Amino acid sequence: MKKVAFYTLGCKVNQYETEAISEIFRKNGYEVVDFEDVADVYIINTCTVTNLSDRKSRQMIRRAKKSNKDSIIVAVGCYAQVSPDEVLGIPEVNLVIGTKDKGKIIEKINLIEKGMNKVNLVEDIMKTREFEELGVEVYKERTRAYIKIQEGCNQFCSYCIIPYARGPIRSRSVEYILDEVNRLVSNGYKEIVLTGIHIASYGKDLKNTSLLDIIKKVHEIDGVERIRLGSIEPTTVNREFVDEISRLRKLCPHFHISLQSGCDSTLKRMNRKYTTEEYRSAVSLLRSSIEDVAVTTDVMVGFPGETDMEFNETVKFLEEINFAAMHVFKYSQRKGTPAANFENQVSPQKKEERSNILLELSARMTREFNKRFEGRIMDVLFEQDVKDRDGIIEGLTSNYIKVLCEGESYLNGQILKVKLLEAVEDYVKGMILTS
Structure with a gap:
């Protein structure tokens, strides 16, 4: 063989x-x-x-x-x-x-x-208009199943090479998505993660369908216990969207909404298609409509032209929104993108300094968010043994809190009731109540 x-x-x-x-x-x-x-x-x-x-x-x-x-x-x-x-x-x-x-x-x-x-x-990927159908039935050593529903991006953010690598948006047909969900459910997967290069644009090249529509159709499938979304845009989160998803009990109350900067002038140079006010409104809608919702994000430091004042504006905005977690990364010049030729490139030392400030802020936010759930009983989907810690397994709540408990490997893949005991670093110690 x-x-x-x-x-x-x-x-x-x-x-x-x-x-x-x-x-x-x-x-x-x-x-x-x-x-x-x-x-x-x-x-x-x-x-x-x-x-x-x-x-x-x-x-x-x-x-x-x-x-x-x-x-x-x-x-x-x-x-x-x-x-x-x-x-x-x-x-x-x-x-x-x-x-x-x-x-x-x-x-x-x-x-x-x-x-x-x-x-x-x-x-030439820019001439491609068809979604290439590649199916998955079994994921090696995974309890969550990722399903690619969309390809390509039309956003052309000034720092990003991906539109040139992935081409224009192409959406996968509803029929193929649902077929794959059914196969994965029959193979024992309980959580379905809808992913893509820019899933907010799902359906824009199809007739009579949208991201909201496909979420609702997946929600109807027997055996799906959780649906989780990949990264979405703040412009996706409007009143209609939130009213509809708030009724979907299987949809995880966790939304990763890309931000990149909390300063409007920086966002404009990045060619992002929203303002901080629009972002603030999106988060407010989610928090006022969905119980225990977690909002996570991406933040870039050191984008060309980012002054100390602009960075401080970002820090202030991040503190105001108070995320459950942040993915912080440093701007990197990427040949072939407009931003690579922008003036006022930020020094590596300054990027490192700003990154450390935000990483510390993110860690504090995560601890504070997790601490709110101490004493609560929540459902946890256990995913894997904790490396180098015998008899300890880890999983996630629906709102993306990492939970560590005493337990055996056979519990991985199961959703169990867990009492959350103590927030520690980026996770919560828990005690399994049922097995």
Whole structure:
């Protein structure tokens, strides 16, 4: 039996696509092994969000070849799409596939096995208008199932390369989404995560459907116990949207609403399509309509031209909103984006300083949010054993609180009643009440 190994960089969409590609290989008689093992084929699912992502992708390509000098090396994903010639120029690489045509991977590997040394399958993604259907039935070692419902982005934020890597928006058909949900539920998955490159735009290229519509249709499927959304935009969260979702008991009261900056002038330079006032209104709508709701976000520090005054404005806004958690990252110049050529680039030292301030703020916010739930009994979906801590398992409440409890591995995949005892760092100690 031939063996294939995978290494995935980047986002949840990449993770989904790796699962889908691994299923293609399994159905063609391959055994999926760990990346550190000897394999006949190595697939590196690349990321290109930053220059560091590109470098990491190249490192993993070279590491794979060292494991088996006779192996076939395949680079797929965003870095492969944006810089195909550069990737194909890496001596170890045999096959380059971008962000489409992944379904042709076995066919192309067969060509390489017959003697073709280098194959480039990358085409102009900006001309693509069809959603490439890749299905997943089983996720390796996962209790939550990610379903990709949308591809591409039309936002063109000034710092972001992804629209050039993923192309224009394409929505997956309702029929295929529901078919995949049903298959996953029949395989024991209780939580469905709807993900995509820009899920807020789901349905804009289809007739008579929207993100709200697909959420409601998934909600109707027997066996789905939780629905969780990927990152959405504040402009998605209007009165109609909130009124409708507040009636959906399976939809997790956790919304990751991208912010990037709490300063309007910075948002404008970023080419974000909302203001801080619109963001504030979206959060207010959610909190006034949905009990125990958690709002999390992304924040970028050190965007070109960000002054101390603008940064302080962001800090003030973050403190006002008081998130359940924040993902803080430093701006990185990305060749091919408008912001890479902006004046007044912020120094690495200043970025580090600002990042540390926000990371400390985020940790405090998470502790304070978690502390509000001490003493409460909540449902927790247990997902995995805690590494290096025997007899401890971890899971998530519906509003995304990480909970650690004494328990055995067989409880992973179950939703159990847990009493939340004490907020510690970024998690809460709990006690399982039923099993």
